[in-house]
């Protein structure tokens with residue numbers, strides 16, 4: 259799969275951009291604050307309808323403009339065309355000139371994996387970041403997962419709303435619990451099955467990047483230990499104190515262990531960064547394995563974060579991704595682009611919201 263054309267109008271610091279990309283390795287070079295990350299953000303936005311910077315759409319509209327347009331032509335098994343327009347008044351998303359009605363039909367038209375500094379939250383951040391990572395992997399590979407997750411979260415919110423009422427009626431709570439347990443058990447099963455499939459890929463990626471410096475182990479750490487229904491019942495008294503649902507997959511976590519020690523608590527900065535990159539590398543491989551074609555890799559500023567040894571461990575992985583996948587976009591400031599990457603990369607100069615082939 260590769261992005262063959264990108265069109266931006268009033269997106270971040272790009273007033274107008276029309277650019278053709280071939281498959282292969284693209285290096286976006288430029289000084290700080292020129293618009294390198296903005297390009298990756300636009301591509302990721304088409305793939306996921308979100309910014310990887312965790313901001314809302316209003317912030318992506320170019321200052322002074324009314325709305326942004328992001329469009330792309332994607333070549334995979336066939337050719338697909340995405341067009342999205344967003345303003346405070348109007349939102350419009352089409353795939354192959356048809357309005358998108360069901361998001362499940364849309365996701366998959368363009369698949370990307372992003373590597374960015376925010377990935378460190380996977381290690382340093384709260385359990386929520388790790389749950390989102392699992393959920394994204396499952397949503398990208400199992401068609402029914404996203405609707406299931408949405409129904410479960412809806413049921414958590416409804417149950418919490420009931421618990422917040424002064425006189426929470428036990429019978430009503432009971433019926434909410436039934437739904438919660440049914441959906442929750444499905445989520446738990448999907449996550450439990452995913453981790454052992456994903457974990458060897460991450461372990462291997464970590465080994466390669468770190469040159470076997472330490473061993474990674476990933477362990478699913480569910481909130482429900484045995485029986486959801488029983489544990490929910492046992493938490494009833496505490497639930498009434500806290501007025502919230504205290505057990506269930508919305509409280510799951512994933513343990514990331516380096517040589518059997520928590521990476522968050524004991525890892526060095528470099529180890530945490532290596533781990534974040536390894537998780538993303540593994541995500542890309544996992545998606546490629548299931549979908550039969552590799553996702554587009556969007557790599558923002560990660561090279562500068564690694565020491566020379568770890569860099570040289572990462573480069574072959576990138577090279578491999580380029581060979582098998584088709585397309586990699588990587589941002590760099592002029593000084594730190596890895597010359598080791600070889601000749602057949604395509605260099606682009608990014609300067610104040612313009613892109614020029616070098």
Ligand SMILES: Nc1ncnc2c1ncn2[C@@H]1O[C@H](COP(=O)(O)OP(=O)(O)OP(=O)(O)O)[C@@H](O)[C@H]1O
Pocket residue numbers: 269270271272288289290291292293294295296297317318319320321589591608
């Ligand atoms: N909504 C917006 N409208 C106009 N300009 C914006 C908007 N949002 C961000 N910018 C501008 O975009 C530029 C930042 O772009 P970007 O984050 O892509 O930089 P970069 O090239 O990745 O820089 P760095 O090397 O520092 O990461 C800044 O000049 C910023 O002011």
Ligand SMILES: [Mg+2]
Pocket residue numbers: 294295296558559589
């Ligand atoms: Mg940037």
